[in-house]
Amino acid sequence: MNHAAATTPTLQDETLSLGPLELRLGDREALVSGVRASLTVREFEVLEALTERPDRVITREDVYGRVWGGRMPYRDRAVDVHVKRIRQKLGAIAPEWTFVHTHFGIGYRLSPEATDGGQQ
Amino acid sequence: MNHAAATTPTLQDETLSLGPLELRLGDREALVSGVRASLTVREFEVLEALTERPDRVITREDVYGRVWGGRMPYRDRAVDVHVKRIRQKLGAIAPEWTFVHTHFGIGYRLSPEATDGGQQ
DNA sequence: AACGTCCTTAACATTCTTTTCACCACTGCG
DNA sequence: CGCAGTGGTGAAAAGAATGTTAAGGACGTT
Numbered sequence: 001m002n003h004a005a006a007t008t009p010t011l012q013d014e015t016l017s018l019g020p021l022e023l024r025l026g027d028r029e030a031l032v033s034g035v036r037a038s039l040t041v042r043e044f045e046v047l048e049a050l051t052e053r054p055d056r057v058i059t060r061e062d063v064y065g066r067v068w069g070g071r072m073p074y075r076d077r078a079v080d081v082h083v084k085r086i087r088q089k090l091g092a093i094a095p096e097w098t099f100v101h102t103h104f105g106i107g108y109r110l111s112p113e114a115t116d117g118g119q120q
Numbered sequence: 121m122n123h124a125a126a127t128t129p130t131l132q133d134e135t136l137s138l139g140p141l142e143l144r145l146g147d148r149e150a151l152v153s154g155v156r157a158s159l160t161v162r163e164f165e166v167l168e169a170l171t172e173r174p175d176r177v178i179t180r181e182d183v184y185g186r187v188w189g190g191r192m193p194y195r196d197r198a199v200d201v202h203v204k205r206i207r208q209k210l211g212a213i214a215p216e217w218t219f220v221h222t223h224f225g226i227g228y229r230l231s232p233e234a235t236d237g238g239q240q
Numbered sequence: 241a242a243c244g245t246c247c248t249t250a251a252c253a254t255t256c257t258t259t260t261c262a263c264c265a266c267t268g269c270g
Numbered sequence: 271c272g273c274a275g276t277g278g279t280g281a282a283a284a285g286a287a288t289g290t291t292a293a294g295g296a297c298g299t300t
Contacts, residue, residue, distance in 0.1 A: 012173075027177040028226055040257055041225040078259065080277060104267060105276065160246060198248065200288060224256060224287065 018054055019112030020094055023047065032093040039089060042067070046082040050100065050110035059107035083108060138174055139232030140214055143167065152213040159209060162187070166202045170220065170230035179227035203228060 012026040022031040028044045030037040039047065049066040050058055060079050064072035072079075083100055090099050101109045136143040142151040148164045150157040159167065169186040170178055180199050184192035192199075203220055210219050221229045 024176075028223075029177060042258065076259095077261085077277085081259080081279085084278065084280095102277070162247065196248095197250085197288085201248080201290085204289065204291095222256095222288070 016051060018051070018110070020097060021090070021099060021112055023051060030090075032090050032097075035093045037089045037093060039086065043082050043086050043089070046079065047086050047110070050108055055109065055111040057103045057107055057109045061107075063107065079108075136171060138171070138230070140217060141210070141219060141232055143171060150210075152210050152217075155213045157209045157213060159206065163202050163206050163209070166199065167206050167230070170228055175229065175231040177223045177226055177229045181227075183227065199228075 014025045016023040016025060020033045022034075023029075023044075024031070025048070028039075028041060030039045030044060030047060045067045046063060049063045052058065052066070061072050063079050064070075064076070068078070087100055090097070096115055098113050098115050099110060101111065101113075103109055134145045136145060140153045142154075143149075143164075144151070145168070148159075148161060150159045150164060150167060165187045166183060169183045172178065172182075172186070181192050183199050184190075184196065188198070207220055210217070216235055218233050218235050219230060221231065221233075223229055
């Protein structure tokens with residue numbers, strides 16, 4: 001048995017928080033308000049890519065490069081489709097929040113914002 | 121026939137509880153709702169490995185490393201097969217509970233959760 | 241030697257994920 | 271207002287990973 005606890009104790013538990021959103025990088029798990037969002041691996045990776053610069057716009061090409069590597073093929077919709085599902089899953093847990101914002105012609109921006117009457 | 125490891129008095133009695141699941145580490149016995157689950161040695165070890173971080177995802181590679189040691193061979197299915205039997209045995213005792221959860225593309229997570237339909 | 245248990249492995253079945261495509265809504269501009 | 275480009279979305283197709291079963295071998299016991 002290798003008890004890796006002595007070598008990488010914190011790495012495994014490294015988490016990233018943005019408002020009600022919490023990313024457990026080691027587990028590749030995303031929680032919203034403490035609830036597991038059940039993102040797939042790709043979905044998580046896309047979300048993680050947006051995390052690189054929270055509250056800043058990240059181009060589709062950039063996301064593509066970080067997740068898939070290489071240049072994004074012309075008219076590829078993979079990023080969009082994954083963003084759609086991420087929104088869907090996060091939104092199902094916290095409908096009063098908007099996490100991923102579209103920047104037309106450029107890309108996406110991750111920043112949790114209370115949508116309507118700011119419930120909390 | 122094991123070696124004269126029958127010593128070490130109190131340490132052997134260390135048990136670990138998670139919901140209706142109870143692991144007697146010293147005896148390598150698992151009980152569900154007080155009922156003996158009759159896990160084999162390997163099965164117990166796999167379950168114990170998942171126990172390292174309850175309610176957190178543990179990769180297949182991690183489980184493999186802790187139980188068998190070394191790197192997991194490409195396409196090895198040993199972990200899966202043991203998980204299947206663990207589920208079977210635990211489920212036979214407590215059908216209304218789910219203990220081991222699959223995290224697709226990553227690994228497994230141990231956390232007892234009450235399901236509903238126990239019968240079929 | 242025969243038997244039983246356990247572990248491993250292979251093969252097939254099943255489920256889940258990712259990609260792709262089509263169609264529509266929306267944006268920005270002439 | 272209408273056009274062209276961009277993004278949203280649902281669903282099928284394609285691809286992977288996991289679930290499941292069973293055969294075979296190692297090992298210990300009778």
